Amino acid sequence: MxxxxxxxxxxxxxxxxxxxxxxxxxxxxxxxxxxxxxxxxxxxxxxxxxxxxxxxxxxxxxxxxxxxxxxxxxxxxxxxxxxxxxxxxxxxxxxxxxxxxxxxxxxxxxxxxxxxxxxxxxxxxxxxxxxxxxxxxxxxxxxxxxxxxxxxxxxxxxxxxxxxxxxxxxHGLSVIKKPEQGRTMSRDTWEAEQKGRPTWYGQIRQDVDSCITRSFLFEHFIANLKKQGYEVKTGKYIAVRPPGRERFVRLKTLGDNYTEEAIRQRIRDHERTPLYHRPPPPPRKYYKVRGKPRKLTGFRALYYHYLYLLGKLRKPTAPPKKRRYNMAEVIKLERYVEQAKLLMKYKVDTWDQFYTLAGAIQGEIDALADQRKELYRQKRRDPQIETLSLRIQSINQSIQTYRRELRVCARIEAEAPGIPTKIHGLTPAQEKELKPPAHHRTRTRQR
CATH class of the missing domain: 3.30.930.30 (BirA Bifunctional Protein; domain 2)
Known part of the structure; x- marks a missing residue:
């Protein structure tokens, strides 16, 4: 196959x-x-x-x-x-x-x-x-x-x-007897789904599945999609436009289970259960903490709170009727997680600490690049020394890691000031106070 x-x-x-x-x-x-x-x-x-x-x-x-x-x-x-x-x-x-x-x-x-x-x-x-x-x-x-x-x-x-x-x-190999119908998704979408990252297609499938389980008629299904912020077009094919997107997506392109006929059948077949049962609260566990726990502040608290709101740090107990946050932010979830991990790793809470970190990373890159340059000179003079290649390979891996962290720093500098606005709906004047100092710039020079 x-x-x-x-x-x-x-x-x-x-x-x-x-x-x-x-x-x-x-x-x-x-x-x-x-x-x-x-x-x-x-x-x-x-x-x-x-x-x-x-x-x-x-x-x-x-x-x-x-x-x-x-x-x-x-x-x-x-x-x-x-x-x-x-x-x-x-x-x-x-x-x-x-x-x-x-x-x-x-x-x-x-x-x-x-x-x-x-x-x-x-x-x-x-x-x-x-x-x-x-x-x-x-x-x-x-x-x-x-x-x-x-x-x-x-x-x-x-x-x-x-x-x-x-x-x-x-050659005697198996063949897919009934390949999935519909157009081929883009390479970026296919690759993201292969790696388990959130995609627009995946988000739409989840919302459609949720609406099917909460609907008793096809008309209820359409109404539930609209309650979640979707714009719906009916005709020869059902097409939906998620919040924050410019183009409509035909549901049949999501797979065989998402054609109009399949959705109608799924609505008829699914078990008629109450829309939502609140699960019983889990038994409380009590732990004795030595010393007073330190509360997160600054950047780390900001990212931790935003990831919580996007659903990364907890699972919702019930399907939302309408999205509070733009679906585009959910698609960017892994990027925010990467930024939060960097801030947690180096315990960065303020802009001064952030720019000190960015400068230190760039300094490490420059120092490693100088070491690599000298090793290349030695290798040209004496190519028989095998340890030089291993050292160069190790330095290349370290430089690659630091460059990745420097790119994450650049994204933090660009995106962190806008996160409080998305959470609290701050005014432009309040958001201006959260922007980094104008005299600072994160360097992303490559060597």
Missing amino acids: ATTAIWKVKGNLGRVVGYAANPDKTENPAFTAQDLQGLRDVMDYATQDYKTERQHYVSGVNCAPEIARDEMQMVKQQYGKEGGIIAYHGYQSFAPGEITPEQAHKIGVELARRLWGDRFQVVVATHLDREQIHNHFVLNSVSFVDGKKYNDCKATYALMRQTSDQLCRE
């Missing part, structure tokens, strides 16, 4: 092809949205050594994997089409334990040849870094035959899925 996906890539050509060849992230690879913005990002991701057993499972169709980026760029320059969508990143994932790496790579190469082999350059890489063996495809957006760009549409994706299923049957 194999699932497929494909999405467009804009930006720089080089890193797209090379992400899959980096040997330094074997244990816990980071596959972020920034890694996939340009063709350089995608190439890098698709051919990383630790994902592909040191390049044993990287192949090229109409190109050499080692110089695929340059060959793709030459085709773009030949036809004067270097802007816009520079590549497409495809994905094919197999069920755990159903296939060997060799067989998966063979199927991936054959899929690329059948779909694109007559007109486009493709890099195929088989990744082994997760439980599911999966293939990545980096497809040049410009054809080397006639210079026309690849047309990514529902028909071409349907052909990709059908061809993948056909190859699975030919």
